[in-house]
Amino acid sequence: MSSPRERAIKPTDLRGILRYVPMFRDHIFVIAVDGAVVGHENFVNLVTDIAVLRSLSIKVVLVHGIGHQLGELIREHHVKAADIQGEGPTDAPTMSLAREAAALVSQTILENLSQAGLRCAITNAVRATRVGVIRGKDHLFTGKVEKVDTALLTSMLNQDILPLVTPIVCDREGQSLRVNSDHLAAELAVALRASKLIYLTPYTGLTVNGEVKVNLPEDELATLLKDKKLGLEPRLRSKAMHAAFALDEGVPRAHILDGRVFGGLLIEIFDKVGLGTMVHANDYDRIRLAKKKDTQALYNLAKHGARSDALIARSRQQIDQSISDFIVYEIDDSIIGCAALRKYTDQSHIMEVGAVYVQPFYHGRGVGKKLVEYIKRKAKQAGAKKLIALTTQTQGFFTGACDFEEGSLADLPAQRRRELKNSGRGSRVLTFSLKRFIENPR
Ligand SMILES: CC(C)(COP(=O)(O)OP(=O)(O)OC[C@H]1O[C@@H](n2cnc3c(N)ncnc32)[C@H](O)[C@@H]1OP(=O)(O)O)[C@@H](O)C(=O)NCCC(=O)NCCS
Incomplete structure (x- = not known):
């Protein structure tokens, strides 16, 4: 040493x-x-x-x-x-x-x-x-x-x-x-x-x-x-x-x-x-991978997020089909927050964090940040080099608290770029280089 x-x-x-x-x-x-x-x-x-x-x-x-x-x-x-x-x-x-x-x-x-x-x-x-x-x-x-x-x-x-x-x-x-x-x-x-x-x-x-x-x-x-x-x-x-x-x-x-x-x-x-x-501290002890039985709770969270246009509306079936992408934050057996890690079929070294949602009562207690940190860890373990976030209302959260940087449409794989254009949501593209990710920062 x-x-x-x-x-x-x-x-x-x-x-x-x-x-x-x-x-x-x-x-x-x-x-x-x-x-x-x-x-x-x-x-x-x-x-x-x-x-x-x-x-x-x-x-x-x-x-x-x-x-x-x-x-x-x-x-x-x-x-x-x-x-x-x-x-x-x-x-x-x-x-x-x-x-x-x-x-x-x-x-x-x-x-x-x-x-x-x-x-x-x-x-x-x-x-x-x-x-x-x-x-x-x-x-x-x-x-x-x-x-x-x-x-x-x-x-x-x-x-x-x-x-x-x-x-x-x-x-x-x-x-x-x-x-x-x-x-x-x-x-x-x-x-x-x-x-x-x-x-x-x-x-x-x-x-x-x-x-x-x-x-x-x-x-x-x-x-x-x-x-x-x-x-x-x-x-x-x-x-x-x-x-x-x-x-x-x-x-x-x-x-x-x-x-x-x-x-x-x-x-x-x-x-x-x-x-x-x-x-x-074990920052992640309340976070786990979502299971099939969580579909209804996730659907309810997504529905709330979609009401303010912060999240894309997702059907129960869509959530059910992509359940393995989700992680959940649990307090006393109830799910109070979630996030998802999406893989792209045309680019394996880029992944996307989405559906980050925390129930309003729990805002400002670090739950959102921990969910994004967990997703970063998961993406890095899966071999990704870059993480994308598309956001309409929470640019400040991703850049200020989660260390993302402003990106552009050019950062997205072609298929996702087309999808975004067609959605008409006008989301901003933010990026995080996973090379900078440290598992247990001091
Ligand atoms: C954005 C959201 C996930 C943040 O969750 P949260 O648990 O309240 O966030 P945290 O407590 O981890 O916040 C961490 C930091 O981000 C800041 N922050 C939270 N929301 C913010 C926002 N919208 N803009 C700027 N900063 C924000 C907090 O003030 C905190 O700062 P600090 O570390 O200096 O104290 C939550 O507000 C939410 O669910 N919003 C609605 C859904 C949504 O917009 N999701 C994003 C779609 S991709």
């Missing part, structure tokens, strides 16, 4: 990176930095990487840990700490030093963010509550997230202010509690519906049998976490467990990587392979 230095982004990679720019614009990334990473010499470079993300209109929320600094203070003061990670009980002397450690770490971060010209603010947007007594043990000043003021955080992000969240969080009465930063970051990512939860750690990533897992589907992570013999380092296990929680709650990607590597954050996000571990 090449070293991170060798894998640093080269100017020639910029073209590839540019693909991700519209994909992440205005998306929220929650980045959790371990205290050990803040204390490392690379932290100044890491802040520059964050400034790059901001310049690409990615909204960043920064959470920091204090374990490393708290450990140092405890040694210095010869205090017998109950727990330094905010998982076990936090007694009064530890709490007092935790406040000191948090002030130290957040001030260091503020200094670095200021140097990079980034506007930021520490807030009380998170409210904590005491963990209380667990299996007979009072956890004293250890807290957990009770509520996230998403309105406050969103308004800061919209004003170009980077929220910095520390692991000393007030409860309803204004009492400070020590909250584990892995948990804090995961809760923030869920509440803010972030696109990414990124843990910057002093570890290379999730290592299983001596090998760093680069791409890990969430179900595989769940299986790994149940494996008692795995022997995961406790700090990594904590991040893995909180990543699994966030994915379960709808965050699509969680990353665990070494924050001490020069350029590491950008490599992880913009490089095809990345640097550490990316855990990804």
Whole structure:
């Protein structure tokens, strides 16, 4: 495996990176930095990487840990700490030093963010509550997230202010509690519906049998976490467990990587392979191939789409005959969306995505995009090089969300061109090069 230095982004990679720019614009990334990473010499470079993300209109929320600094203070003061990670009980002397450690770490971060010209603010947007007594043990000043003021955080992000969240969080009465930063970051990512939860750690990533897992589907992570013999380092296990929680709650990607590597954050996000571990949600678990028994439900969907002229009217018989072209999106046993992949008889390397329809109640939740992504995958597996979409009303969806480009009638095989002319629908021709399709984008 090449070293991170060798894998640093080269100017020639910029073209590839540019693909991700519209994909992440205005998306929220929650980045959790371990205290050990803040204390490392690379932290100044890491802040520059964050400034790059901001310049690409990615909204960043920064959470920091204090374990490393708290450990140092405890040694210095010869205090017998109950727990330094905010998982076990936090007694009064530890709490007092935790406040000191948090002030130290957040001030260091503020200094670095200021140097990079980034506007930021520490807030009380998170409210904590005491963990209380667990299996007979009072956890004293250890807290957990009770509520996230998403309105406050969103308004800061919209004003170009980077929220910095520390692991000393007030409860309803204004009492400070020590909250584990892995948990804090995961809760923030869920509440803010972030696109990414990124843990910057002093570890290379999730290592299983001596090998760093680069791409890990969430179900595989769940299986790994149940494996008692795995022997995961406790700090990594904590991040893995909180990543699994966030994915379960709808965050699509969680990353665990070494924050001490020069350029590491950008490599992880913009490089095809990345640097550490990316855990990804199973985007397609609600999508399946259509079966004969779905004909009626598909006919009903097509009928609704045809009413607004967004879809071509299809008879039940037409759907029945082409049922193997369809895929369906299912929620609680009912079909709420569909799409079809059409092959051309005169051109095998070109295919067409059509009949993309999502029930209005489910609009804007990413269903349409996932259906088109699934169709891209299917077309690529079938050996196609180019995917066509013909649309009358949804050009913006295909070009903006699904990365299609404006094409022309010349992109169509002759027979389809004739068919389109005869239909009089005046559809626009859009194309997507399947060479650019990446199965699990970062
Ligand atoms: C077009 C359609 C399939 C989109 O489905 P959806 O599940 O709402 O889409 P998603 O939630 O995946 O949207 C993904 C993105 O596309 C954008 N988008 C959705 N519809 C759009 C449209 N008509 N024009 C421009 N952008 C659109 C969303 O805002 C979202 O943007 P974001 O990622 O920045 O948040 C759905 O609106 C639909 O069924 N329309 C009627 C049928 C139709 O016109 N089908 C196309 C015929 S080929």
